[in-house]
Amino acid sequence: MQLQFVGCGDAFGSGGRSNTCFHVTGGAVNFLIDCGASSLPALKRCGIVRNEIELILITHFHGDHFAGLPFFLLDAQFCRRSQPLIIAGPRGIETKLKAAMEVMFEHSSRTQQRFELSVVELAPEETRAFGNVTVTPYPVVHGESGGPFLAYRIEAEGRVISYSADTEWTETLIPAAHDADLFIAEAYYYDKIVKNHLSLKTLEVHLGAINAKRLILTHMSDDMLGRLDKLPYFAARDGMIVEL
Ligand SMILES: [Zn+2]
Ligand SMILES: [Zn+2]
Numbered sequence: 001m002q003l004q005f006v007g008c009g010d011a012f013g014s015g016g017r018s019n020t021c022f023h024v025t026g027g028a029v030n031f032l033i034d035c036g037a038s039s040l041p042a043l044k045r046c047g048i049v050r051n052e053i054e055l056i057l058i059t060h061f062h063g064d065h066f067a068g069l070p071f072f073l074l075d076a077q078f079c080r081r082s083q084p085l086i087i088a089g090p091r092g093i094e095t096k097l098k099a100a101m102e103v104m105f106e107h108s109s110r111t112q113q114r115f116e117l118s119v120v121e122l123a124p125e126e127t128r129a130f131g132n133v134t135v136t137p138y139p140v141v142h143g144e145s146g147g148p149f150l151a152y153r154i155e156a157e158g159r160v161i162s163y164s165a166d167t168e169w170t171e172t173l174i175p176a177a178h179d180a181d182l183f184i185a186e187a188y189y190y191d192k193i194v195k196n197h198l199s200l201k202t203l204e205v206h207l208g209a210i211n212a213k214r215l216i217l218t219h220m221s222d223d224m225l226g227r228l229d230k231l232p233y234f235a236a237r238d239g240m241i242v243e244l
Contacts, residue, residue: 001026001027001029001156001157001159001244002024002025002026002242002243003022003023003161003182003241003242003243003244004022004023004024004025004046004048004139004239004240004242005042005120005236005237005239005240005242006018006021006022006023006032006042006046006048006237006238006239006242007019007020007021007036007039007040007041007042007086008020008022008101008218008219008220008237008238009036009038009064009219009220010064010173010188010219010220011062011064012221013038014220014221014222015220015222015225017018017237017238018036018038018039018041018042018244019033019034019036019037019038019039019041019042019063019065019067019068019194019240020033020036020039020218021033021034021035021036021042021063021064021068022034022061022184022221023046023048023053023096024042024064024067024156024161025159026092026120026156026214026244027157028089028121028131028157029054029057029131029132029133029157030052030053030054030055030158031053031054031056031057031130031133032053032055032056032057032059033059033069033152033154033161033163034058034059034065034066035056035065035066035067035069035072035214036063036064036065036066036067036068037063037064037067037068037071037073038068038119038222039068039071040068040071040072040075040158041073042238043072045214045239046210046239047117049074050072050075050076050081051076051079051081051082051083052078052083053069053083053085053137054084054085054086054130054196055085055086055087055088055130055131055133055224056069056072056085056086056087056088056161057088057135057152057154057163058087058088058089058090058093058151059089059149059151059152059163060090060142060146060147060148060149060150060165060166061089061090061092061096061147061192062146062166065165066089066096066100066139067100067104067202068080069087069097069100069101070100070104070105070108071096071104072169073101073108073113073117074105074108074181075115076113076115077114079205080114080115080116081113081115081220082115083115084115084116085115085116085117085118086118086119086130087114087117087118087119087120088119088120088121088122088128088130088135089120089121089122089150090092090121090122090137090148090149090150091121091122091123091148091149092118092121092148093120093121094119094121097109097113097119107176111179112132121152122135122137122148123137123190124137124139124148125137125138125139127218132153132156132157133154133156134154134156135150135152135153135154135155135157136153136154136176137150137151138141138150138151138152138153138172138175138176138229139151139164139170139172139174140164140167140170140173140176141167141168141169141170141195141196142165142166142168142170142196142197143195144164148211149165149166149167150163150165151163151165151167151172151173151176151177152176153166153167153175153177153180155177157244158183159161159181159182159244160179160180160181161180161181161182161183161184161244162176162177162180162182162184163183163184163185164177164180164185164186165186166186166188166196166197167186167196167197167198168194168196168197168198168202168208169198169203169206170197173185173206173210173242174206174209177210177212178209178210178211178212179211179212179213180210180212180213180214181200181212181213181214182212182213182214182216182242182244183212183214183215183216184212184216184217184218184236185203185215185216185217185218186196186198186207186217186219187199187200187203187217187218187219187220187224187233188216188219188220189221189223189224190223190224190227192223200217200224200231200233214234214242215233215234216234217232217233217234217235217241218235218236220235
């Protein structure tokens with residue numbers, strides 16, 4: 001199994017990076033984690049065959065994690081997608097998706113897709129299986145608007161991938177990422193403490209309790225990107241592939 005960072009940027013394109021979108025593929029799985037506004041061109045740059053993506057997991061309804069869906073769906077329609085697609089995310093996802101589609105491409109939410117499309121709500125700490133992918137969402141803390149906010153613990157092909165989503169430090173990240181083969185964690189700032197986002201210094205305190213086998217930092221501001229050379233951690237880059 002492998003995970004490609006199609007996009008690992010923040011909402012503001014810091015470092016010229018694309019919005020959040022990770023692509024996981026293996027012998028029997030093919031899914032995306034988040035689909036931010038710039039994800040369709042980023043997927044095309046990586047040469048990813050969109051027709052084979054079976055599932056898109058959405059962590060929350062901020063544009064840099066979710067606003068790529070209208071483009072993805074429209075492109076799928078025009079490219080005559082044939083494979084069924086499941087989009088799963090926090091409570092309210094169906095309404096949010098329709099609203100985003102209407103704002104960006106009027107009437108597009110009323111289009112009958114040529115392919116089977118299911119939109120599924122996920123509840124915190126309720127494990128769901130989608131084919132060979134098992135997903136457990138955990139509630140995280142990321143402000144007042146754009147939620148509910150979910151971190152994901154994802155099991156597939158005998159491996160565990162955890163993604164913090166956007167969040168300030170919250171204890172739910174421990175069960176979400178405990179002993180994971182790969183923990184992808186937001187590290188927005190180095191040591192500045194802000195509401196709604198995680199700084200590396202805060203995360204560091206908890207890494208022992210999380211005990212992930214591998215940590216990769218993502219969703220970094222210019223503050224973090226400017227320090228990467230000197231940090232003893234792996235950090236994501238757009239296009240980077242990790243074997244699992
Ligand atoms: Zn974000
Ligand atoms: Zn966000």
